[in-house]
Amino acid sequence: MRKRKESTDSDPGPRLQRVSDYLARNFPDFFAEARFEVGDDDYFLYSRFGQYLARSIESRRAPRDKINRGFTVLNKMAAVSRRCPSVRRMLVSGPLEFIVDAPKARALARKRLSPVAQGYLESLCE
Numbered sequence: 001m002r003k004r005k006e007s008t009d010s011d012p013g014p015r016l017q018r019v020s021d022y023l024a025r026n027f028p029d030f031f032a033e034a035r036f037e038v039g040d041d042d043y044f045l046y047s048r049f050g051q052y053l054a055r056s057i058e059s060r061r062a063p064r065d066k067i068n069r070g071f072t073v074l075n076k077m078a079a080v081s082r083r084c085p086s087v088r089r090m091l092v093s094g095p096l097e098f099i100v101d102a103p104k105a106r107a108l109a110r111k112r113l114s115p116v117a118q119g120y121l122e123s124l125c126e
Contacts, residue, residue: 016042016077016087018076019073019076019077019080020042020045022072022073022076023049026066026072027049027052027066027069030048031045034048034049042090043090046090046091046094046095047090047093047094047097047098049095050095050096050097051095052070053067053071053095053098054098054101054102054105055102057102057104057105058105067108071108071109071112074091074095074096074099074109074113074117075114075117077090077095077117078113078114078116078117079114079116081120082116088120091117092120092123092124096120096124097124100121100124106125
């Protein structure tokens, strides 16, 4: 029987590795530029990603499949956040704040986000 390794570390980095890999594969230009500008700080990386996604939706300059992959990144973060409070804080105070502030992005998020992520989004709207 495998034991789950519990981490007392509040660093979300290792938990977000699969999400970061997905982000790097699907948004290589954004990922490279953001990593160059912010280094290894995941909070600012995902915060910038939320800003990038919201601006892309508002200006209608990104193809639909790219936007859907952006919501997949947020949904993957929400799945990790159920087990890690630091990822939850990062998701709510980072990318979802930018989504809430953009009306078109918020409307689309209500359709595309997972129930967990929608709950976080609704808590920000109140």
